[in-house]
Amino acid sequence: MTAPAPRRQPTLDEVAERAGVSRSAASRVINKAPHVSRATRDAVERAIKEMGYQPNRTARALATRQTGIVALAISHDDPQLFADPFFAQIIVGVSAALEDTDLHLLLCLASSSRGRSRLTNLLHTRGVDGLMLMALHGDDPLTRIVAQSGIPAVYGGRPLRGDPQWYVDSDNVGGARMATEHLAGLGRTRIATITGQMSTGVGEARYRGYREAMIIAGLKPHGIAEGDFTEAGGAAAMRALLLSHPDLDAVFSASDNMAAGALRALAEAGRSVPADVAVVGFDDLGIAERTVPALTTIHQPIQALGRETARLLITVLAGREATPLLLPTRLVRRGSA
Amino acid sequence: MTAPAPRRQPTLDEVAERAGVSRSAASRVINKAPHVSRATRDAVERAIKEMGYQPNRTARALATRQTGIVALAISHDDPQLFADPFFAQIIVGVSAALEDTDLHLLLCLASSSRGRSRLTNLLHTRGVDGLMLMALHGDDPLTRIVAQSGIPAVYGGRPLRGDPQWYVDSDNVGGARMATEHLAGLGRTRIATITGQMSTGVGEARYRGYREAMIIAGLKPHGIAEGDFTEAGGAAAMRALLLSHPDLDAVFSASDNMAAGALRALAEAGRSVPADVAVVGFDDLGIAERTVPALTTIHQPIQALGRETARLLITVLAGREATPLLLPTRLVRRGSA
C-alpha cells in the first residue's frame, strides 16, 4: 500500500470567484485588512465556509517571508542526554507559550555533526522564523553560525562565551549562593563544592555563586572537585574531596545527579548525612526526592524556563522590545542539610 | 532591542546570472536532473560556492508541494504525561530516523483543544507532508480528522478503534502472554492481573495477552482490577485484589508504574515478594530497576518504536510499499518473579 493522493484543497482564487470578488478582496477579508465593504466580507466569508477553505501555509510563507515556525535546538554531544526529564519539561513549557500564537515548534537534536549541519541548513534556507537554543557547551560553533544567519535566536541558559542579545536563564549564581549560605548558616565552615564542567555556562555560574557566598561568609573554599553533572562523576569527585579534605563538613554540589553520587560515596566512606556532612544539590528534578536522605536542593523552574524562552522569542519576532530574563531559584529543604 | 533585518540570501536567478546560464539550467544542476552539460554544471557549481547559495525552502515547497516537514503529534488529555521518559525516548528514536533524510520534525502537543485545532489546521493548510500519532485514546476524534485530511499518517501504538493502514507497535499481546507464562512456569496458579484503562489500545492488548496465556496454561483468571497506568492506581488495584482474592500468588501488572504501586500495597499487607506473591510488570522504563525488589518485567523497545514509526512514514512518503510493524518485547528477569 502506498500513500493516497491528498485531496485537493480549494485556493484563494476559487474562493474569490465563488464570492464574485477579486482575489485581492478575498485576501483582505482573510487577513482582516481594512477597506472591505460589508457586502464583500459577507460574500467571501460565506464562500470560505461553504468550500472549507484554509489558506495554504507555504504560499503564504513565500509571500510574507515568514514561515510561522520556530525551532528548538538542543545542542549536546550526547544524544541520550535528551532523555533527561529536563528537556521534556522545557518542551512542555515552550509548547504552552506557543499555543496561543500561530507558531509551530520544530525540534532539532543537534548533537551529531549531521544534526548540526541540518540545523545550519535550516537557518540558511530560511526554514524557520526564529530559534531557541539550549544546552550549548562553551565554545559551540553554533553560536557563530546562528549569529551569521541573521535569524533571531534566544538562548535558554546563557552560553559561556559570547554574550547573546537575548537569553533566559535560571539565576544559577544566586541559587548557588543561596545554597552555600544555607550551609554556612547551619554553622558549617569547611564547605567543599563539586562543580559541573567549567566549560559550560551553568558549571561556571554555580561555581561563581559558591565563591561569592564563601567570601561573604568570610570562609575559605575547602575543597573543589570538578564533576560532569552525572551521578558517577559526582561520586568520583566526592571521593577525591574526601581524600584531599577529610575534615570537610559540608558539600555544595552543582547538580542533584552529582549530589546523589556524592551521597553514595559519603555512605561508602561511613560519613553520615547530614550529621557529619551536610549536602545541598541543585536542580530539584525528581531525583532529589528519591535519594536517602532526601536532598536539600535549589529548585530551578524548568517549565517556566521553557515558557519564558519561547515568550521572549515571540516578543522578538513581533519586533517588540525585549531584554534578557533571569528566573529566580529557591531553596528546598529536605533531609540532607 | 529588536530583531535585526535578516541578511538577504542569494536567489537562484542570481546564481544563474553569475554562471551565465538560465534559471532552468541552474535548477537542473541543483536537483541533479539529467541533460546538463559538463560546462554548465561546473559554472553553476562554482557560482553556488562563491555566493554561498542555498535554495529557499519555502519557495521549493510551494513549487513541489512538499514541505519537507513531518509532525509528531502526541494526543493525550494530560499535558504532564509528556514529561514521562517514554516520549523523550520516542523522540530520540524518531530524530535518529529522520537524521539521514532531509525531513524535519515538528512537535505537536495536542492535549488541549487548542492544541488539537492547531494540529487540524496544520493538516488542512498543508503545513506538513506526513504525520506520526502517538498516545491516542480509544475514540480520539483525531483519527477521523487525520483520515479526512489525506495526509499520510503512521500510528505509533495501534489505536483501539479504527484499523489504521500504517502503524508500528510493540507486541503488547505477546509480551503480556510471555509475562503470564513466566508466572505460570514458576508454578503459580492463582494469577491476578492489574490492567490499564481498557479504553486504550495498550490496556486492551495487554489484558488480552494475559487472557490467552491463562487459557493456554489451563488456568482461570484469578482476579482482575483495572488501573490507570499510574503508581497510585496500581496500589489501589492491588488492595482491591487482595480483598477479593486474598489467596492470589502472582500478579501481572500492565505497567511498571502500576507494578510499583502494587509492590507498595503488597508490602503494606505484609506479603513478601516474590515468596508469597510474584509480580511481573511491563515497560522496563527505569523505574523497574529502582523498586524493591527490582521488578521482573517485559522490556519494550521504545527508542526503536520511535525510530521505526519514523521509518515507516518515510517509506510511505517515498511512495514505496509499506506494511504495519510489530516490535518484539522480551522478558527481563529481576527480583520480583
Place this chain on the structure above:
DNA sequence: GAAGAAACTGGGAGCGCTTCCAGTCCTCGG
C-alpha cells in the same frame, strides 16, 4: 453643487523555486 478626502476595488507584479515545452545543437548511420 463642486472639490477634496476617504472608502473600496481589482489588476498585476511579485515571493523563489520547479517543470513543461519548444527550440537549438550535435552526432551518427545510411
Place this chain on the structure above:
DNA sequence: CCGAGGACTGGAAGCGCTCCCAGTTTCTTC
C-alpha cells in the same frame, strides 16, 4: 550529404498567496 534522434538549453507558465497602486465610487464639507 541528409535526416533522424538524442543531448542540451532557455523561455514561460505555474505553485497559492500578499500587497502596492491606480482607478472607481461614496462621503464630507464649505
